[in-house]
Amino acid sequence: MGESYAALMPANAYNWIAVWRRNFLAWRKAALASLLGNLADPITNLFGLGFGLGLIVGRVEGTSYIAFLAAGMVATSAMTSATFETLYAAFARMDANRTWEAILSTQLTLGDIVLGELVWAASKSVLAGAAIGIVAAALGYASWLSILYAMPTVALTGLVFASLAMVVISLAPSYDYFVFYQTLILTPMVFLCGAVIPMSQLPSSFQHFAGLLPLAHSVDLIRPAMLERAVSVSAAFHVSALCMYAILPFFASTALLRRRLLR
């Protein structure tokens, strides 16, 4: 078990780049449609909720509601774009299109493929997060530099949710099961983790639980960055928690995918 599991792992530090570049080439062919699709949903949320609810809510945690929400939307869009890229696009490459099968007949390992897919999905998160950030900065709800500061966390958030989604596709028999993950896990996280409402509004028992969820760590890093607040000591804790959320599912999904693809 040990030896053969080790043979699944990335063979070296750069094999995954070939997988990333394959996805980039495919993306480039439909870049415009992909960008619009990526942006439309979070920007609609930002304006709809931000202006609409913002009028009722007034100020939240010492800032305007729309500035509070912009940071939440950057984190949420990083989460959803990495999740969707992995659930739907990577699943298609694994399953119907047999792209992974072709790659597995070369010198790449399953770990190389999974790593390439995760970094690719994180790249799309950066694109989506940056786009919302740019809109927020253009409207004056965040400074341009603060958007740049938020990007490393956006990328890490992308890795986390791509990695979690990789576990889902390694287990799901078909597309039909993804909706459970979306509605039972991701959507509640948006409301629990302080993306659209402050966590302080939740009952205290919920707060403890919600504070452990990956999106909460991500929001707790992105919001201070975008609102240019002092970095707290808890930042290191949030970063390590996100790293664990990215790394553990990577190992789990690679083992599960072997069971699925390499018997």
Place this chain on the structure above:
Amino acid sequence: MNMSSAAIDLAGVRKSFGDKIIVDELSFSVARGECFGLLGPNGAGKSTIARMLLGMISPDAGKISVLNEPVPARARVARVRIGVVPQFDNLELQFTVRENLLVFGRYFGMSARKIDAVVPALLEFARLESKKDVRVAELSGGMKRRLTLARALINDPHLLVMDEPTTGLDPHARHLIWERLRVLLVRGKTILLTTHFMEEAERLCDRLCVLESGRKIAEGKPAALIDEHIGCNVIEIYGGDPHELSELIGPYARHIEVSGETLFCYALNPEQVRVQLRGRAGLRILQRPPNLEDVFLRLTGREMEK
């Protein structure tokens, strides 16, 4: 067996999925430069064996060595020198022909310059020079198969593993692939191919292994197998009651097989058989030299492609 001379060596390989035995105590060896066929009907375990050679399925028992590397432990290292033509095309449909080769070359760690240097020869080999910038989705089945073959050659492999390379192709496209594979054999490549086409196996393979339900039921050169197991003419008879006919001609035949409504009569002296059938209305009689289909029928009591 001298390990360093064999391209592929299997010894006592077993594989089951659940309680279904897919590969049963299989051993064979493929020399370098040889074309070796795994011949058998669907479900005989051919694809499982091909995937085991690549390290994509682990055997339950037995030893596999490919290009002197133990598999699956060092399958990745072996795959650097293997080209694969899978049973089902897995090309990038939205990419052009050239992009497919580019992307695949990168998986082998080749630089763009190195890929650009080998692509023209590959396109020429696959007779796809004029399709370089065409999306794969627009190619015919035969062209896709040839591109898959060109893609398998991008790393200049020593060994090609081909799982049913011509299944689903029309006869013209199939002959073109066979002709291309012979060119590769002349160049000294080793080929392992799985097929359920007797003609393909007879035309291409230096040696082959006939499989049924994961077991090896015969192994050798195609002509030798035919000689050993049949060694006489074949008369196919359609259109009568096979059982009545077999009683009639039985004394003159070395052996008789009935499959569906066809009677296969193996006889050293076919004229004696034809005399017996003379004057019977409604019979269609075909006399031909024996082939691998007859070997399979003889060994298993059934036809392969039915």
